[in-house]
Amino acid sequence: MTSIDFRLIAKTLPAAWRSAVVGKVGAANIKVLRMDGQPYGEETHDYNEGLLVLDGKLLLQVGQARIVVEAGQMYLAQAGTAHAVLPGSHGTLVIIDV
DSSP: OOOOOHHHHHHHSSSTTOOEEEEEETTEEEEEEEEESOOEEEEOOSSOEEEEEEEEEEEEEETTEEEEEETTOEEEEOTTOOEEEOTTOEEEEEEEEO
């Protein structure tokens, strides 16, 4: 079994909001990135995306709703759902693409 330190990997990435794939589970990519307080534009994917906050806070705009994802929580963006990261999001984010 391999141990992965998501926080350490996120800290060593060359830029915020640029994810690194750290593994696969079945067909799912497991990625990590560092959030730096800056917004990230709207995205829509053809796959489900789990957004797991390890530390800090993720602020999302999904349609008209503002979603706050705290450390230890995960938001599941269903395939085809547009979502954008709002200013103030910071910390370590694990992304699970299914």
